[in-house]
Amino acid sequence: MTEELLKVVDINKTFAGVWALRGVSLTINRGEILCLVGENGSGKSTLIKIICGVYQQDSGEIYINGKQYKNLQPIDAIREGIQVIFQDFSLFPNLTVAENIALNHELARGKSFVNWRDINEIARQALDRIGVDLPLNATVDEMSVANKQLIAISRAMLLNARLVIMDEPTTALTQKEVEALFRVVKSLQEAGVSILFVSHKLNEVQAIAERVIIVRNGSKVLDTAAGELTQHKIAYYMTGHEVTSSTYDYQPQANGQESLLSVHNLTRTGSFEDISFNLKAGEILGVTGLLGSGRTELALALFGIKPADSGDIIIKGQPVRIRNIQDAIRHNIGYVPEDRLTEGLFLLQSITNNIVVRTLKDILNQFGLFSSSDKSKQARRWVDSLHIKTSDPQLPVSSLSGGNQQRVVIAKWLASMPHILILNGPTVGVDIGSKSEIHEVIRELARNGMGIIVISDDIPELTQVCNRILLLRRGRLYEEFVVSEIDEVTLNNKLLEIVI
């Protein structure tokens, strides 16, 4: 038996004449944890799809367990024990946990009838194998994201997986859940299973990987043991240039010491209680805490989506009431949601239309009709100033990469000139190059006098962007930090402290 489970040599792939992969080779050994790192559009998804047989390479060789495949099909990959856990998990929300786990095992055995005792037994064993306990008869839509992932993993393991490919598995997980996932990954490794872990979160890559492969523009640029890498070096290889991480230096404005926004004893039963803080013009205030700490709910309350029950909101010295989104908009508050795909964008509409949608009233001409030249002009301005990479702003937003889509969401809100901008997870799912550019956009906005609230669980992000950070715990304000007085490690420790 060879040590090599999978070997691909000199893979080339083009889509409509555009190189997606160029001469990529890689090997995965038995029981190895390999991280595949790359920015969006670097070709890592294409590579995965070739390995699992969804795409066929133009040229190059694929060997699995020593056997060469000229034309690898998904069913071949599955038979050889290659399992992909997609980002959406491919689970059935309406079926029980047991059925989700056991169904395709039974299907693969060619069964025509269902034996419910078998289904439960198979599911129980599968969960035991990865050492987790979940209610078998609950439906999957009652499960948390982390549990859904465990269900997907235990399902993959049932088909005698020898290589499990996880496509950005940690995107929607909290710190604690990520640690639990890593324990499962390690236990799979001990059982001799290889893991190909796709991620662009650098700290995770360092925590889990034995070997790291970095791809950029369709080529492999680095293949090395994880121990030799620093985050800085990974970032360099991913982007191809030095990524400087700067911090935000808040300059109190001499004239206006009055708070732009101040919040007193804000409460929403079941979500958060007694939250008080100030936000001055030019400040970037970070809000962090674990999932369920009330950080998102606080943002939703300030933007009127789920209004607060009690407490005071004072904007520029005037007490205001925010009962709905219209109230918030009237008081010049903007909100960039976490899930931009469902809450923030009209994906099939053009970039231009998405940017101007909040400000349609401003681009009416004297007859009350839309002026398409004004529309284009305004959109062009934001495309330029936020460096949205597109050949034509008339293209649909869905044609953009994640990072650029996020910029369109920000542009949409900036176009309405808010005084207070709330950003929830501004760089979730955005690669490192775009991330630092988005951070610079945020800092620039604050320098121009906007008050900004950034909600995030990405500690390095908060220390790079904010000048003050609020830490929430179980719906209450736990501690407040001034960024220039603390460092990342201290803040991380504080976070760990409140977990316990």
Place this chain on the structure above:
Amino acid sequence: MNWKSFFARQEVILAIAIIVLSLLIGLSNPAFFSLPNVFRILRSTIVIGIFSMGVLMVLVSGGIDVSFPAIAAFSMYATILIISDTGIDSIPFAFAVSAAVGVGLGLINSVLIAVFRLPTLIVTLGTLSLVRGVLLFYVGSRRIRISEVAPNLSEMTRANLLSVQAPGGGVANLHITFAILVVIVIVVWFILRYTMFGRALYAMGGDREAAKRVGFRVVRTQFVLYALVGLIAGIAGMVHCILSREADPFSIVGIELDVIAAVVLGGASIMGGRGTVIGTLLGVLLITIISSSLLLVGISSEWQRFVIGALIIIGTAIPVLQAKWNQRRLQVVMQEQST
């Protein structure tokens, strides 16, 4: 299962609604609870009940079918014509032909929906009109009394599954075709619960893409499904014909709203992935009681349409409101746990 979640189940809510409604009707008119009336109501559930099993499977798979009444009318009428032409007056033959014609028409839906991936509502609206048009224009539009063309089949119109001497005098009869409903219900229940085909329907209704990825053959499943619904419609058509003792090409069409209302009330989700046989049967019972018994308490038949419309909306709203309420409760529970 605790009491709270027991009472939150659609089936339980429905059962309570049926009991309350029956009590109200029974109080104002005690004849409601008499055995002849109970059998009369059961007789009224036969056709709508058979149809509902087909619609249940379609809704579970994430589709919708409105063409089944036209398929049923076509199958039944064509069968009677064939019997009158060939002179083969046999009950199994009649059901076999009607079912076969139903499958044939169902296959039109299969091809358009499974192979060409067209939206189910539009396709079946189209076939509803198409099949009905062909029936009335080419096949015939004249009513045929069964006794005139098929004496044997005509015997079945008077056959009973059960005849009970009612306490108040007279005989209460339960029609023989009730047995067909029972058989179809058991078969569909078995398909949905214990076959991979049935689970494929739930999986597709839950997430079509995921169903494909785990290896369900969704095209084939859909193809078989609409043929099966055609088969059920063919049988229902024949049953209707026997119950009404005549083949009327203008009949049956129009029942689709009641059937879909019954299935949705029974807890099947119009979005797919959810629905049970028990719930559907309770839905059928409720709709039948409403449409056959409101007259007993002096509510005019125009109001029945209103009530059925309202019930569709209520039946759809209950699960949605429940989900919202549960989410709110979950938040409060999480808060309580964390403090």
